[in-house]
Amino acid sequence: MPRSLVVGNGNVLVGFDANYSVRDIYFPRVGDANQTMGNVCRTGFFIDGKFAWLEDAGWERQLGYAEDSLVTAVTLKHSRLGITVKFEDFVDLARNWFIRNLEVSSATGFTTGRVFFHYDWYIEGSDIGNTVAYDPRHRGVIAYKANRYFLVGGDPGPGFGIDTWANGKKGGGAAGTWVDAEDGELGRNPIEQGSVDCTVGFNLVPVAPGGPCVLTHWVCMGSRLSDVTTYGQELIIGKGPDTYMGRTLTYWQVWSEKDHRHIDEELGSEVTQLYRRSILTARTHVDNHGAIIAATDFDITKFARDTYAYAWPRDGALVANALDRAGHEDVTRSFFTFCQQCLVEEGFFLHKYTPYGLPGSSWLPWVDGQGTITLPIQEDETGLVIWALWQHYRIHRNLDFIVGLYSTLVIPAADWMVSYVDERNGLIKPSWDLWEERWGVHAFTVGAVWGGLDAARSFAELFGDVGSFVRYRDAADRLREAADEHLYSPELGRFARRIAVEEDGTLTVDLVNDSATYGLWRFGMYAPDEPRIAETMNSIKDQLANKAAAGGIGRYRDDYYFKVEPDTTKVPGNPWFICTLWMAQWFIATAKTAHDLKPAREIINWVVAHQLQGGLLSEQLDPNTGAPLSVSPLTWSAAELIATVDEFCRRSERVRRSALSTVPPQSSKS
Numbered sequence: 001m002p003r004s005l006v007v008g009n010g011n012v013l014v015g016f017d018a019n020y021s022v023r024d025i026y027f028p029r030v031g032d033a034n035q036t037m038g039n040v041c042r043t044g045f046f047i048d049g050k051f052a053w054l055e056d057a058g059w060e061r062q063l064g065y066a067e068d069s070l071v072t073a074v075t076l077k078h079s080r081l082g083i084t085v086k087f088e089d090f091v092d093l094a095r096n097w098f099i100r101n102l103e104v105s106s107a108t109g110f111t112t113g114r115v116f117f118h119y120d121w122y123i124e125g126s127d128i129g130n131t132v133a134y135d136p137r138h139r140g141v142i143a144y145k146a147n148r149y150f151l152v153g154g155d156p157g158p159g160f161g162i163d164t165w166a167n168g169k170k171g172g173g174a175a176g177t178w179v180d181a182e183d184g185e186l187g188r189n190p191i192e193q194g195s196v197d198c199t200v201g202f203n204l205v206p207v208a209p210g211g212p213c214v215l216t217h218w219v220c221m222g223s224r225l226s227d228v229t230t231y232g233q234e235l236i237i238g239k240g241p242d243t244y245m246g247r248t249l250t251y252w253q254v255w256s257e258k259d260h261r262h263i264d265e266e267l268g269s270e271v272t273q274l275y276r277r278s279i280l281t282a283r284t285h286v287d288n289h290g291a292i293i294a295a296t297d298f299d300i301t302k303f304a305r306d307t308y309a310y311a312w313p314r315d316g317a318l319v320a321n322a323l324d325r326a327g328h329e330d331v332t333r334s335f336f337t338f339c340q341q342c343l344v345e346e347g348f349f350l351h352k353y354t355p356y357g358l359p360g361s362s363w364l365p366w367v368d369g370q371g372t373i374t375l376p377i378q379e380d381e382t383g384l385v386i387w388a389l390w391q392h393y394r395i396h397r398n399l400d401f402i403v404g405l406y407s408t409l410v411i412p413a414a415d416w417m418v419s420y421v422d423e424r425n426g427l428i429k430p431s432w433d434l435w436e437e438r439w440g441v442h443a444f445t446v447g448a449v450w451g452g453l454d455a456a457r458s459f460a461e462l463f464g465d466v467g468s469f470v471r472y473r474d475a476a477d478r479l480r481e482a483a484d485e486h487l488y489s490p491e492l493g494r495f496a497r498r499i500a501v502e503e504d505g506t507l508t509v510d511l512v513n514d515s516a517t518y519g520l521w522r523f524g525m526y527a528p529d530e531p532r533i534a535e536t537m538n539s540i541k542d543q544l545a546n547k548a549a550a551g552g553i554g555r556y557r558d559d560y561y562f563k564v565e566p567d568t569t570k571v572p573g574n575p576w577f578i579c580t581l582w583m584a585q586w587f588i589a590t591a592k593t594a595h596d597l598k599p600a601r602e603i604i605n606w607v608v609a610h611q612l613q614g615g616l617l618s619e620q621l622d623p624n625t626g627a628p629l630s631v632s633p634l635t636w637s638a639a640e641l642i643a644t645v646d647e648f649c650r651r652s653e654r655v656r657r658s659a660l661s662t663v664p665p666q667s668s669k670s
Helices: 176-185 223-239 241-255 261-266 269-286 296-302 313-325 329-342 380-397 399-419 443-462 466-486 516-520 531-543 575-588 595-610 637-661
Strands: 003-008 015-017 022-029 032-034 043-047 051-052 057-060 074-077 083-091 096-107 113-120 130-135 140-145 148-155 164-169 190-195 196-205 212-222 439-442 498-501 508-509
Touching: 003 022, 003 083, 003 261, 003 269, 015 223, 015 380, 022 212, 022 296, 032 575, 043 083, 043 176, 043 329, 051 176, 083 241, 096 241, 113 176, 113 212, 130 164, 130 196, 140 196, 140 223, 140 466, 148 196, 148 223, 164 190, 176 196, 190 498, 196 212, 196 223, 196 261, 196 269, 212 223, 223 241, 261 313, 269 313, 269 595, 313 329, 313 380, 313 637, 329 380, 380 443, 399 443, 399 466, 439 443, 443 466, 443 516, 516 531, 516 575, 531 575, 575 595, 575 637, 595 637
Parallel strands: none
Antiparallel strands: 003 015, 015 022, 022 032, 043 051, 043 113, 057 074, 074 083, 083 096, 096 212, 113 196, 130 140, 130 190, 140 148, 148 212, 164 196, 439 498, 498 508
16 A cells, blocks of 8 residues: 655654555664564544444545645544544654644544554564563553664643553464454553564543544654653653644744745646645655665565665665755755765765665676676666766855765766776666666666766866866767767667667667656756757657556556556556656756647646645556556655756746747837
8 A cells, every 4th residue: 555644854754554554664764674564553443332443444534744844634534433533643853753643523422432553563674572561650662672662652631641552462373462452442461572563542531522632642762761761751741742743843844945936826836735745755765864765665565575765876866956956955965975985996886775875685686697797786876976966066056065075976986987888889888777677778877877977077177177077078978979879770760778789799779669768868968959859759758658547658668567557559658757757857848938838737737636645656657547556655756746846947937038038129109
């Protein structure tokens, strides 16, 4: 089930599914570790002898956020229980506390009520060796293992603390303690260890018709017991949970308003809301130590036995560029410092990294099928980090920050890109494509490497490094010449997506059309209106458009990943947000008049129409129904929406100025 809402503070990320059940609790790094491993953590209500978990079909759900914030604003109604529940959930901006404020009301009233919160613990990603115990000193359940502590408590008012609890085993035929809650009572087992879960309950004050009952529930997280007791629960009780909600709400509303461009006037309020929501969503996926995580939706493990909870340098570079555009310099600085630390000695980036900057799991081999040594890389990742760093400098002009990265990041990466060239054809040597499926020389990679070399040339010029300037300029020129000669196919009438280099040096052209070919112009190698680029982009528009009800543009024909529709004439591939937005970016880049911007505006409106209820964007969509597929949210999807809206507003302003400058002055009569 896709994640419909996420909240976090850069150390903690909590993900909710479409039922509003908690599914992911990442701590102490965004992306590592998921302390619940994506399992359902249930919330249930017992009202006058009737019970329902949030996944019950009887709930009516309105999911969303308080405006421009990372505080949820969720309303749930259940006719059989006769209650309406409003949630305001958040992670405190500065402390690792997940706080949930509830208001329960009933049109008919009730005399007996309880709310239950269940947590399925896999502390540090494992259900081995965990402990859950009731702590009477703090009137809560503490779950812990080694240096990870979680205090599950709350304040039902008056007083504080949970009213009941269950600590128990799960697995091996045991469903878990959540089953005990369905009769309204919990067993109060004081402690359990091993594969465990826990459920806590709060009594609801009897409610007269229309009257509300309020309570606060929290999970305090830390590396020591005192982190969740002395510095956790006691602070919340002392200052009151409203103090922390107020400051968190204000912080995110101020943070999200750094970009003061008038998007409303250009694209309407719905686009503005999604733009700001995308900025906030991207921020939740940036670990405070610099890693930008691709996605935290743990359900993908059911498909791939792995997650997207890694830092891909490519994804991170594009997300950082989007956040830079929106004015968020500090968070992107951390990303580039993270990249500096991840760069291998030879000067390239590996496939992906953990939030700690260590190599992530990979299926890219160090040898090919014949035993020949290969590099397990996607070279576009190295190029795009340097490209994004130059864009960062252009926007913020933070010379003191950049100078520290020139010799430790820019020079080694650029020198390696210069060296990783096939002298037989002038192209870059083969690597894996951005889709992580094919080995060869890819158009997207060529464009990204050219962008990286050109950025390095700009840095060298900035610092008066003449030798490096000439080296990177000449390398970029040679790569462009090789692309002219080998990547463009007159027979296809467009650029090829890939060249396979045979052992004898002959080149085989991949005939499949691929939306990622857009990279040839996106990073500056070719002008967007260059005739061959126009041919290529128009072919993508015509051949990769989804003709089923959902619309959008796919990656390439007969895309196997989460394939839904076998008829490739109708559905070349599932529509992806990023691929569809790439087309919008090309329409924007080539627009000469306001009318030329209309197709891009239609695509942006399409994205708005296909967002999840909470404002999140998945990786791809069912081509027929428009339902989200694969992970949600995908940070890259949010980034492309941010970049597209930014480009639209800038181009629209230039078009208006151009139109005004060409209006002839009116003659006056004397």
